Amino acid sequence: MTGLFLAGGGGGGPVIPNFGGGTSKCVIDNGRFCWDWFTQNWSGTFEPALIQHIELTVIAVGIGFAISFLLAIAAHRARWLAPPVTFLGSLLYTIPSLAFFEIMVSITGINWFTVEIALVSYTLLILFTNTLAGLSGVSSEVLDAAHGMGMKPAQVLWKVELPLALPTIIAGLRVAVVTVVSLATVAAYIVPAGLGKPIFDAIGSGLFNTKFIAAGVLCVALALVGDGLFAGLQRVLTPWAAARRGAA
């Protein structure tokens, strides 16, 4: 893939020399990446953007998970609930995000609420289907054993089904986090917040290379870290899976 990055040649476009902070040679020439400018603007631009991005993601995944989790438990009991919820989730999931954001803006206005509605709706399908698949995947022998030990339905759910469903649920959370990190960058087109903001700012004024690369790399890093955190969480919460992996 590195070949792609080398192809192309110089970054073009007119450069407005007022980027705030320093005016080193690199900044004036709009070099590929100016460390000096990046470090000067870290606390003013990138740090708050990164924190906002994390907030956007955590809120969306948190709310999305709460809704999906309850729906999945309900659908686990009442199977007829699953097809309509899955269908609705698939519909929401297919809507292009920029279109979704624009249409939501004309209903709920330009604010975080609008953005979160769209972001939450993108997590529903993944989290619902994964939680449900995890719960349904528990083998009937295990359930029989639990019932045979005299467990009540609630105990079976919390002590047997949910722990066994954890790997699948967390796999869903991994996808959801990465998805939301990705879509939250587009959200900056509507509400100037998060790591998409520096990117859209740079498009709007001067195409300053460092800004593009810094925000882009931070965003990719955030997605990878989010994915990795949940992968780690999965290992910690399901030690038996690791043991089985070792034995296999």
Place this chain on the structure above:
Amino acid sequence: MNDFTDGAWNFITTHVNLVLSDLGTHLVLSAESVAIAIVLGVPLGVWLGHIHRFSFLAINISNLGRALPSLAILAILLPYTGVGQLDVVIALVILAFPPILTNSYVAVEQVDADTVDAARGNGLTPLQVLTKVELPLALPLIFAGIRTSAVFVVATATLAGIFGGGGLGDIINNRESYGLNGIIAASYILIVLAFLVQIAFLGLEWLVTPPGLRVSRVKRSRRRGGAPGWPSPADLPDEHADRDRGEEGAASEDALAATRPRPGL
């Protein structure tokens, strides 16, 4: 609510030429990107699946690709490519490649070993095993990967308008010229387009599914409680769970996560 629906409709009827030409650009851009991703991804995935090796590579490329936000890729590439379609096409190919590769790999890799043995026993050459047994059985899943990619790409190609590549995003990005009506109109067209692509590829998938497998697929999705015909991200996990559980649980879980769709941008 009705006001902006009417406004959007008015915009479309008064800007037919603009809408059609932007729609054309949008489709060409998307088709180019998906085509490049198919040319790169399908042969590689099919080959890796055929030789049953490098699953680590096929699956992890997809996991990595899934984690790359398209807007970030566009931004990172821009200093190297400049503003325009090149930037967008590269970013879209990077977006489209992973699901196509992984699905192609999994599709061929998971073809029943007994079936392949039977074909060999009947004297088929390795090439014939690939073209007459493995590929026909793998086609539906390969097309599912292409469908996933195509839906992402059509949605994400909207960003082309912001990055100087044209397409329907161009209308959304020009509030000064086209106003709110234009934005809403373009948004509606995009949503319809995404659904049409989804449905068209579902149809293609059905067409390439060997007749004997069609019925069982619908039954399977009913049994799971999914909406029949409509893809659900749980489609893959279940199919694999039976086969892989216990033996290579860790690897298969990653594979499932990788082949699961996510929304485009």
